[in-house]
Structures are given as C-alpha cells and as structure tokens.
Amino acid sequence: MKKYFYIHYFLLVGLTLPALAQDVSLFQQFNGRYDYTAIGNTMNTVENGTLGPCTILTSSSANLSLNSGQNIVAAYLYWAGTHTGDFNISLNNIDITAERTFSDAIDSDRVFFAAFADVTSIILNQGNTDYTISNFDLNAVIAPYCPSGTNFGGWAITVIYEDSNLPLNQLNVYDGLQSVPDNLSISLDNLNVLDNENAKIGFVAWEGDRSIAVNEQLTINGNVISNYPLNPANNAFNGTNSFTGATNLYNMDIDVYNIQDNINIGDTSATIALTSGQDFVMINNIITVLNSQLPDATITIDNDTVSCGDTTIEVFYTVHNTNSTDVLPANTPIAFYSNGDFIGASVTLNAIAINASESNSIYLNLPEDIDPNVTIIAIVDDDGTMTGVVTESNENNNSDYSEIELLIIPEIIVLPNLIGCNEGLEISSYNLFEALKTLDYEEDDVAFYLSLEDLETASNSILIPSDYNNASNPETIYVSIVSDPCYEIFQFDLTIENCPPYIPQGFSPNNDTKNDWFNIQDLYDIFTEHELQIYNRYGDLIFVGNNEKPWYGKINRGLNNIGGLAPVGTYYYILNLNDPNYKPFVGWVYVNY
Template sequence: MLKKVFFITCYLFLANCIPLNAQDVSLFEQFNGRYDYLAIGNTLNPLENNGNTFCTILESSEASLNINANQTIIKAYLYWAGSGPGDSNVSLNGTPFSADDTYTVDYTTESNVELTYFSSYADITDFIVTNGNGIYTFSDLDINSVLLSNPGYCGNRTNFGGWSIYVIYEDTSLPLNQVSLFQGLQIINRNVGEIEINLNNINVFDNEGAKIGFLAWEGDNALNFGESLSINGNIISNPPLNLADNAFNGTNTFTNSTDFFNADLDVYSIENNIAIGDTSAIIRMTTGDFDDFGIFRADLIIINNIITVLNSKLPDATIRLDNSTVQCNSNSIALDYTVFNLNSTEQLPSNTPIAFYFDGVLIGQSQTTVAIPIGENEIGSIVLEIPEDVNSEITVLAMVDDIGNMTGIVDETDETNNTNTRVIELINSPEIEVLAPLKGCNEGFSTSTFNLYQAIEGNDYHPETIEFYESIEDLENGNDSILDPSSYNNTSIPQTIYIKIPDFPCYRILAFDLIIENCPPRIPQGFSPNDDQTNDWFNIQGLYNVFVDHDLKIFNRHGVLIFEGDNDQPWTGIINRGINGIGNRVPVGTYYFVLNLNDSDYRPMVGWVYVNY
C-alpha cells in the first residue's frame, strides 16, 4: 500500500531538524526534487569599515524578492547577524520574529580584546508564502548599544550588521536536484588563517549546473591579503564580482552588487570542481598575507551558511515502526512498519531488504514489495518471535536496506538514517488465583460428577465468557477447553481445574482442586428381586466401588443370618448363609441388615429392608 506524502525532510528522520548544539558549519536540511534556491538580503553598514564614517548600524534596510509564477516556495529562512552576543528579536515588514536559534563566535584582537559575534535564524516560510513578491524591510536589530559600550568593535573595524532571506523553491522545469543547506558559524582571521569544512551527505549524479552559495559576514573589499575560497583543492572565483584573491569583498551575486558592505551573498558554478559520484566536498577558506611593507594583514571573515545545488538520482530508505500487537503470555509480536523514500531523487527499488533485531540478534526479515516513488511510502507487517526468558520490556530495532548482517545493497542519499527502534511491552498474565476446592461425593472408583461453575458462585463472572481447562498449557494455548463444565467427571484425585477469565489486555487465571469424599450411603427401603430388570437387588447408593471394604449382613425376622456380602457380592434376595434354603430366594417380608462400612469416619449402619415380588 502506497501513501503520498509531502516531500521535504530535515536531516534527521521524518522532519526533525538537527539540534544546534554545535557551531561548526554542518548539514542542517536537505531538499530533494526539482528544487533550487535564491537569496535576498542587505547590509546594515552604511559604508565599508575601512571608510571614515562606519561605527554605526542602520535602523533598517530593504531588498526585493521576485519569485517566478511557475516557482512554488517550499521553505524560507531569515538570517541576521552582527557584532555582539546577539539580538534574538527583529522585524520584517513590521512583523516581529524571534530566533529559532543563535550561533556565536569569539575573536581575540591583537590587543588581546575578546569580541563576540552572532548569527540567528528563523523559519519564515508561512510569512513569505503569504506575502509573496515585493520589497522586504528588515529592522529592529539592536546592536548599536553594543558598539557604543565596547569600543573594541569599532576600534578593530569589525563592527557589522546584516540580514538575508534564503528561499528554496520547486520548479517542474528543473532537473532532479539535491539542495543541501549547511549552517553554523565559523571564523577565519589573523589568528586562524584557514578553515576546512567537509560537506558530507551529498550525492552528485550529474555535475551540469552544479553550484554552491555562501553567506558570510564582515569581509572587507579593501583587505584582500591571502584571501581565497576553494572547493576540492581548486580555487573558485566569479570575476569581475569575486576575484580569486578577494573572495569575501562585500558582494551580492544575486543583484550583482558591490556595496553589500561587510557581508557576502555569493553563488559560484562548480561544474568543473565536483565529479559525478562525489558524496562529499571539501571547502577551504583562507585569509592573511604580508603587504608591500612586510606587515602581516588579514581580514576577519565569518562564514554563516553554505548551500549546494547538485543533480542527484538516489533513493533514501528510512523506516518507522508503527503499531505492535502482542498476545498474552506469548513471545510473538505482530509489528506494523512503514518504509519511506523521502529524502530522495530516485525511486526505492522493490525487494529492498529489511532486518529486525533484538539485543543484537536477527529475529526477522522482510522486504519491500514494490518500487516506492520519491516522496511516498509502503506499509508492511511482520510477526517476530522474541527469545524466551527475556524481560517484559524489550526494544526491537528495524533496519531497512539490510540483508541481515547490517549490510545494505542500495546506494542512498543518506546511509545513516536506515534504523528505527520501538520499545514493546510483552504481556504476562498475573499470578494464578487459587480458589477453594470443589468437593464431590465418590460415585465409584474415586470419581464424581461436578458442576464446575459452583467454584465461582457468588462472583460477578459471566459464564459465557469464561473457559475451563484441565491443564495450564491448554489454557495458555487455548486448546481443548472443557466442553460441558456443568457436568464434568474428574480424571484423577486430586485434580486441578484452571479457569480463564478475559481481562484486557490479557486474562486472569483461577485454579481450584476437585476433591472426592465418601459420602454416607443412601439405603433403599425395599426391592423386588423378580428379574424384571427394575429394582432387582438391594441397591445401596454410594456404597459399591466407594466403600470397597464394606461387609453386609442380612437377618430374617427370627435373627438368623441368611446372607453375607461385600463389594463384589450385592444382595439379590438369595440366601447364602444358614442351614436351610441356601441358594433360594427369601419369601416376601421384612429383613434386618447390618452394614459395616469399615471406614473410620462411619459407624455400622443398621435397619430394615422390605422384600416383595
């Protein structure tokens, strides 16, 4: 099943942007599709810092945005920067904005004065989409007070303020591109004359039209000592605007301006500086050299962000573990998952392998069933068997593009975002609740007929929802429940019966024993031994095969013993003792009996029985 999703992702899985706990310029966000970008902005410096009047910052400045009708705005960020520790609240066209985050860097001057510089950014996508093309005025950046309170900025001629808006847009006429936005705040100066920034997580499918853009602060056109910008070891330039030996010179490529004082908003073609198949690029920036008088001179340059636009055709497999279903007292887990192809410029092929792990051990494998287009996903499910004897709370790790040994087979735009975990609680039933035993009268050979429902009489249970089992194994597996609990004959003594009662999300287990008692025999008042198959013998209920050691004596009305019997010989009216009539039936009349149960719990039973034909 495929589900269409809007295709914009941050570097972390499913649109969670990288937390800005470091200030090195690093990958912040990627956009994959028919995308490109443009930037506008302006300085707040009235002149370059090497002029005569420079130690003030303008209250506002403006720039014009012009997006073509066939270009759809996808994302927009406002950047602002300046001298001092920062001002997180500014305005754009009179609308206040607060910083999503702020970066700072420090610079120690020749006179050992430490100066701090900042850059902030805010996501203003909705604002730009709503307002569209036109003039944007930036204001309310309060750093003049910092300049007045700390003369080191102006004294060192490193006071600046400025702003820029980056707009990433979609244009269906464009090739499939990967737009990668890297940001942070890094500095080069007389103390640190060069830095290298490694741009990772890029993919070059075709270098035609490849370009790289920069937003940098404080560069001065007049200070061009050892100043260069290179990519993969090749110095890049954009003459006449940006010369090879003066990369940071207060220019704006988008407007072809040279009065973007103490800031640079530049774009360079890098078709010849990056190769098909490259997955990273090394940016090197330098400043510092000796002037004609042998004095070491250097510009102060603060790099804020770097953006690349490269043709790219690679998928990016990510996975999310969704719902999990567990059965009570079972180590089987039914797991739903979704495979995404979001941060991509190519479809994810079918049969992309998926592996599932618990505690580092492979416990299941699956694969995608169809090719997943850019920006879409596929939903799947799998049943996993967790090893026995584990804690009730477990963590399952899923890895897409994994053949089962942490090895992938699909080249992706990002090889580091293929995993997802889910904590799952296995469900175990509570301890068995023991009920009072259920007692039954011995009906012979230590068996009895029980109404098992009597064990739970007085409790608020619904008979139609409960089940009885002869073993705990049958109960847990749901096998061979007792079909007629109201008339059940025990199979052993004592015998334990188990009750399963639904109790979401699991069930309760109750248990009770069946106990057999030898109940007092029930003696009839007479019988008729006439061979009519009805009441033909002295049938004492609960005697035979119950009190197996009993003996029975029958006497006539004269007190003469005429019969002796036991468990194997009941009385059918035949005389088997005395001197007369052995083997004959007794005449109609009343006879005296003595029944000795030979059970310590019972005294001998005596009485009269009437024989009639």
C-alpha cells in the first residue's frame, strides 16, 4: 500500500499490437448496495465476413427495463466502430459528443475507434424505455474493411443502480481499448473479498465473430469460465448479451459471468486472462461486482491560518470515509508534506463510519527560509514514509493539496529620531505619533512596542502613545501599521536633548510656599554641572549655587550677612550651564518679601 504524490492506477498489464491502444484501467468505483445491467445493439445487419454485405445501419435500438427499487446512479454510453471515429451521435434524438475517445489497430490500414459519454441525466429522465442510437454513420468509411471482415459498429449503455436489498458490494468500472490478439492478462487489485456469493465480472467487447472459435477463452485465476449455451467455453466473443439473452449482437458482446466459484473469501486480487487464437477482439469496458467490505479514506484541506511573519501555519482538514463499505479505524495516520519533505503527522481520533467524516487541525512548522508560496500536501493513511496501514477499497484517492502564501513582513523602515527635552534624569515626555507625521495611516491601525518580539506577538503595546515617558536614553520604539495583507514595521529612537532653561524675573523668599526660590525651570537634574552666581548692585558676589544648591535668597558669599537673606532689590545673575551647546546666561532678578 505504497503512496505517491501523483499516482497512476494501472490495473492492466498486457501486450497489444499497436501503440495506439489504451490500457483498460479503473474509471469509477462504487461502494455500497450496487449492481449493474447493460443494454446495447449492433449497427451491423449481419455478422461481418469476407463474403458479407458491405453495408451498415445508422441507427439501432435496445430496451431498458429495471425493476422497482433499482435506482439509477450512473449510466455510461460506449460506442465503437471501424475507422478513426464518429464522435457526434444521438441518443433518443439528443445530441451526444464523445467525452473521451480510444483507438486501436490491426495494422496501419485497419484502425478502429471507441468513444465514451456520461448519459446519466438522460437515463434518469427517461427511465425504462427504448433507447435508440442514431446519426451514427460509418457507411462512407467501411469499404476498405469489408474484404477482411473487420467492418463493424455498435453501442452499449452500462447502467449502475442501487438496490437496498443487495449486500454491500464494491463495483468497479474499468475502461480503455485493448485488443486480444493472443493472450491478454489483467490483474485486478485492491480487493477484499468477504463473501463470494453472486460475484460477477462483465465486459463490453467489439469485433468478435460467432463463426470463429479458435482457443477463444476467458479465465479467472486460471479457471475457464463460461455461460453455456450462450457463451461456450471456447467461444467467449460470439455476439451475445448475457443480460437479455440476445444472440444477434453481430460483432459485439455485452457479457457477464458469475465467478463466485473462481474467487475466494480473503482474496485481495484476481487475474483475468483473455485469449483468442484467430479472432481480433477489443475489450472496451470491464465491470466487477464483489462483496468487498473496505473503508475508503480521503482527505480535504479545508482552510488554513497564516500569521504575519510566522512560518508556523495551522491547517484545517477533514478525513472522509465516503464511497466505502466499512468503518475507517481510529488512529489512521495522516502525513503532511511540503516540497516533498515530511513536515508533520496526525491521526484520526475516532472510528469514522461509512459516509461520515472527522475534522481537525494541525500546526505545521515550515523552515524559516522557505519560499513564501508553499504547496502543502496532506495524505491520509500514510505513516510519513509513503506507506499505508489500512487496506482500502481505493488506495489512490488519499491526498489533497493546498497552495498557501506565507505573510512575509517587509524590512523594517527606520524613521528619524524623536527628540525630547530633558525633564530631569534624562527623562522626557513624547507624543509618539509625531514620529509618523510623514506617513499616511489611520490611528486605529497603529501600535507601538518596546521590542520587536512584542510587536510580532502583538503583546505589551504602549497604552498611551500620545504621552509616553522614556525609560532610557536613547530608547528604540517599534511601530506596526496595518497594511494589507499584513502590516509594515517601522522603528525610531527616542533621544534627549537639554533644552534652554526658563529663568524667572523674580521671587519672594517669605516662606509662604509660593514662589519661595529662584526657580529656574528645566535646569535642575538636567544641567547637572551648572553653576549659578548672584551679584548685588555693587558687583559683590553674594551667592554661588549648583544642581544641589538652588538660591532661596540667602547669602553664602562675602564678608557680611552670610546665612542671612538678601535685602529687597534687584540682583545680577550669571548662569553657566557648563554645556558646550550653550553660552552663560546673564540677567537681573528681583527679590521681594
């Protein structure tokens, strides 16, 4: 049960003469209470042959008669004939165009075609009635084929129906176009036969001749099968319809065989061999009906969650057990791949009933340097080594994929510094929005952070960015601005400068708690190395102060009145900030009581 990303389900290994033929392979599978019937008719008036008339009909009919309780679920029309093809015909006056075509050949001069169309809607609409194929005209092309008896035309409709009285079956429809020149071997795999009662195999074949019976056999697992007298063991391709008992389907066969004695309970495969020692026969359609109870695990990727700048993604998925005949067991493994690399695993949590499903999600960690356009492949019943652990009715529908685009964050854009005046101890108040004045943004789309990690996790944003006090000098601020599909990142530094102090013109040191000292604003704890000198009107130095010693009007220099208050009057000051950006400030201050 090996799994591949791209799986071709070849059921048929054989040899055909020309390279034009298409191997018969699985087309559709139905699991449930299903069975089938087939109708059809030839366009030949008699069996072809070297002495037969070189004419052919352009229309023919057959009757469909299903029992009550047999509900149509699918109907497939196949038609075939001589030459390269008539792919536009009519069914009960409804135009039909081939949806798929096939070809085969005996040699370069004798080529043949077959065609397919899904006619389910027509059969559902018209039900039990006569069905007529018309506008199927090969008269203009058959002449070169008549001398060798290879002129033919015909059609068949395979009708699959559901019936509640039937056991749980697996019905497989295989098609293609392969000839049986001598020995054609067909291997049917992925079986799980639980009961061989009423097991059957049927086929639609073209160009068989009743009069040719040379080593013409059908065998199942080495046993010759037949429906005597309709299909003798040595003349399998003899122009008959096993469903209706018709014996006049010249140069075509719609046959079905009971094979319950030729396949065993527990079988997982069966081998069909077709031989014809002389007759050139082409197989177009094979159908098997077996009581084969198996789950059928499929998976769909439903959605995904991608975070900005994050290579961890959450993938939402659903495991289905649709079109199955048994429960899918719990703990069925699920593997996830990216670029061919295994990146994660999960399991089903519960047993999944027939036609039921289970949804879940998984976080997948992708490489940091991965391309932003990622293809995620999910495979159910895969243990991470492309190997399954559950026997399924169809091993080739276990995967799904999704194209996911990671949200890559652009490079950080550095903005000019935001400068604040030192309000003391290198702390300032900032309106952080002022750093964004050159940008076009909505205020609600902006968030400020103190670290890139906080920004990426959208945590610990600055609560009041319009009035923020820095914690260090300098301090880096990170900004996210919403920008579809993600966001942009900016950064800028908060820096401090010592702004010029404001010097009042006077004060009154009378201990009334109002204006009691020479309060030079934006000076103390900012220009910490400053020196303040006070002179009286005679030019005598009466006070020297610094960052720890403001002037409260007391005299601390001179010969007299040290420690006393300076008299009312005007005094001259010299304020030396000891800052290379500023010259000393000089002026007058008035002291009053």
